[in-house]
Amino acid sequence: MMRYRLEKRPEPSKLMLYGTPVAAVVLTMILGCLLFSAIGYNGLRAVQEIFLTPLTNPYKWQDLGIKAAPLIIIGTGLSVAYRANVWNIGAEGQYIIGALAATGVALMTWGMSGWWILPLMAIAGMAAGMAYASVPAFLKTRLNVNEILTSLMLTYASVQLIYYLIRGPWKDPMGIGFPQSRLFSEAARLPNIIPGTIVHLGVPIAVIVALIAWFVMSKTVFGYRMRVVGAAPHAARYGGFSETKTIWLAMLVSGGLAGLAGMLEVAGPFQRMVPGFPTNYGFTAIIVAFLGRLNPLGVIVAGVVLAITFVGGQVAQTTIGLPDEATGIFQAMMLFLLLAGDILVRYRIRRVSPEASVGAA
C-alpha cells in the first residue's frame, strides 16, 4: 500500500507561499462548479459569471474599484495586526463606528461648505475606529480577555447603534418616516475622480494606504516589531519590544483603518447613513488579509479578487438566478482552501516507500 507522509521543509517554500493563494482560487472555481452543478444549476456558467464576467465586461470595472477599495483598506489594517498575532475579528464594528462618526460630522456641518469638512470626517472616522478597537485592546492587555471574542461581539453592538441613531436623533426630517439620515451636503460627499463613472476618491486612497503600509511593514522598526512579535513573542521581549504596546499598536492601526474605510464608504457610495450600511466588508477583509498573505501588496490583489466575487455574484443572480448566498459560499471556500493549503508552505508531502516500513518478524 502506498503511504504518504508530511515532512518538514528546512526552509518555508517561497513557491508555495505565493502559489497556494493562486491554487486556492483555482480550486474554488473547480469545486464551486461541481457543487452548483450537483444542486441543479449550470455550474460552469456560475463560475464564469462570478469570476470572469466582472473582468471581461468593462462596465463592471468601476464596480470592482469601489468594492475593492474598502476591502483593501480594512484588509491592510488587519494584515498588520495579524502579523503580530493580534486577532482583531471586529473590523466590521470599527468600520461601522467610523462611518457613524463621519456621519455625525457630516450632519453637524450640514448645509455648510468648505474643503475641511471631508478631512474632518476622515479624522473623526479613524479616531472612532481606533476608540472602538481600544476596548478589546484594553481588555486584552489588562485582564487578558481574548480579543477575538470581544472585538467580534462589539460588532453586533455597533449595528444596533446605527438603528438607534437613524430612527432617533439622526432621522431624516424629509424622509417620510424612512429610517435613514438626511443626504449629506455636497461638501461632505466624496468627489468622483473619473467623470461619468461612480469611481470616487476612496479608490486611489486605498491603493496609497496599502503602499504606505507595505513600506512601513518592510522598512521600519514599527513593521519589524509587528513581525517579530508575531513570529516569536519570546524573542520580541528579548529584543526589547513590549507585548502590551504591540497589542495596542496593532489594534489601533487596524481599527483606525477600518474606521477610515467606513468614512469613505458612507461619504462615497452611500452619501447618507441607512440601515443597510453594514455589508460585511469588515468580515470579508479577513479573507482578503489572508489571501494576500498578510502582505499589503498582496492585499491589493486579494481585494480585487474578492471584489470580483461580489460583483460577479450580483451578475450571476440576474443572469442565471444564482442565490445571493452563492457569493458567500465561494468566498468561504476560498478561505478554507487557502488555510488548508498553508501547511504546504512549511511541509512537503513525501511518499513513503512501502519496503522501508516492513515490520519486524
Next chain:
Amino acid sequence: MPNRLELTGITKQFPGVLANDHVSFAVKPGEIHALLGENGAGKSTLVKMIYGIMQPDAGEIRWNGEPVVVANPKAARKLGIGMVFQHFSLFEALTVLENIALGMDAKIPSRELESRIREVMETYGLALDPHRTVATLSVGERQRIEIVRALLLNPQLLIMDEPTSVLTPQEVEQLFTVLRKLAAEGCSILYISHKLHEIKALCDTATILRGGKLVDTCDPKEETSRSMAEKMIGTGLKDIVKAEGRAFGQPKLVVNRLSTGKTGHFDVPVDNVSFTVRAGEILGVAGVAGNGQNALLDALSGELIGDDREAITIDGHGIGLMNTTERRRQGLCAVPEERNGHAAVGDFTLSDNSVLTARDRLGMVMMGLINSGAAKTYTGKVIADFAVKALGPASTAGSLSGGNLQKYIMGREILQKPSVLVVSQPTWGVDAGAAAAIHQALVDLAAAGSAIVVISQDLDELRALCDTLAVINMGRLSAARPVKDFSVEEIGLLMGGVHGSMETA
C-alpha cells in the same frame, strides 16, 4: 558467544546530509560501549535506527548474531533494547508509578507493577518513592524514573543518550554505579556522550564518529581526553589562551539583593542574589538545570524588570528599572539559553536577527527606518569572524544547525563589544572546535575590560573559563570565590543545596 549488537555498513541519507556513512561496529555482552562525536556527527541518527525510530537506507543490524529489522521502538523493546532519552517524557502532574504504567507496552496491574518497581529500585540502589508527583522531583530523580522504566523490561542492551548533562557530580557517580552493576550482570550499555573524562571513567570501548563516518574504535582507558577530542574534531585542539595573573579593574556589574517574582507554576525565581563582577573578570554561575538560572538571566537582561533601581548597577549606574533596550544602550548584552525563538527568530534572516539586538548599539535605525545595509554588513562580519556555516546574511536562522546558530548569536553579541555580557549555556550543544572558539572570544572580551557572567551546567567549561565561581541552588546564589579554591566535590555539594558556612545572608 555472539556479539550482542553488530552493525555492518549502516548508511542513512537525509536531504542534503549523509548522516551515517557505512558505519560498522559491535557491542559485546556486558560491555559499556561509548558512542562519541561532536554535534551533527550522526550519533543520534545511529541510535534512532538501533531503537527502531528510523530505518537505515543500507546496512545490516545483527542482534545476538541474528540479522533483524527493527520496525519501531516497540519491536526494539521486544528484542530487549531499552533507551533512556536526553529529554524525558514524563507528565509532571502524575506520580512516578502512573508515569511508568503509562509507558508500559503490556498492561500490568498497578499493585504488581509497584512491587516490580520496588524490586528493581532495590537491586540497583535507585532511591525513589513511587507515589511522589513528578513535579516535585529533581532532574536526577526524574532520570531515575526513565531508567527504572527501561530496566523493568529486563533489557539486554541499554542506550543512554547524554545522560549526565543535567546531573550533579554526585548524581553522576550514583548513575555510574548503577550502570557498572548492570554491565556486570551481562547487560550491554551504549553510552552516548561528548564528556571525555566520563567515558574514560566508565566505558570499556569507545566508537568515535565524525561527519557520519566511523573514525576509530579505541579503548578509552589507553587514550587521553585530548587524543579522543582530537579524533572527534579531526584537528588539533586549541587551549584557551588566558593571560596569567591578570588584575581586575573596578567593580562593573554590581547586583545587590536581587529577587524576582514567581512567574510560572514550576519556575524557580531568583531569591535575594548579590554578586559583583569587576572589569576583566569572568564570573561563572554553576548549578543543576532548573534552579533559577533562567530567572537570573531574564532579571539581568531586562526581560524581567524588578522594582528596585539599585538592585543592578553598571559602573554605579542603577539599571534595575530599565527594559532590555535601555540596558543594551548602557552596555549590557545578554544571551538566553534557548536559541530558536528566544535569542533568535527562526523564520527571520540572520540579517533581520541582527536588528533584534544590535539595532541601537550599532546605529541600524535612523528615524524609525531600518538600515538593512548596515545590518547585512554587520551580519557578514559575524559570519566571517565566528566561522558560522551559513550561505550568507540572507539565510534564515532556522536553517542553521544548533551549533552554528549559537556561534552566530554569540558573535552577534560579542562583536557589539558590550561592557557587561551575561550568557547562559554559551556552548550547549556546540561541537568542541566551536566551543573553543566561543570560549576564546569570551576570554578576549574580558581581557579588553568587559565584565562577563557565564551561567552554565557544564562544570568543565566553567572551571576552564571563569575567574570566579558561584553556585545557584533553588534561586539562591552562594558567595563567589576564585575558581581554583573550589574542589569538584565542594561545587557538587553546593549544587545539591548544601550551603554550609558559605551561605550568603
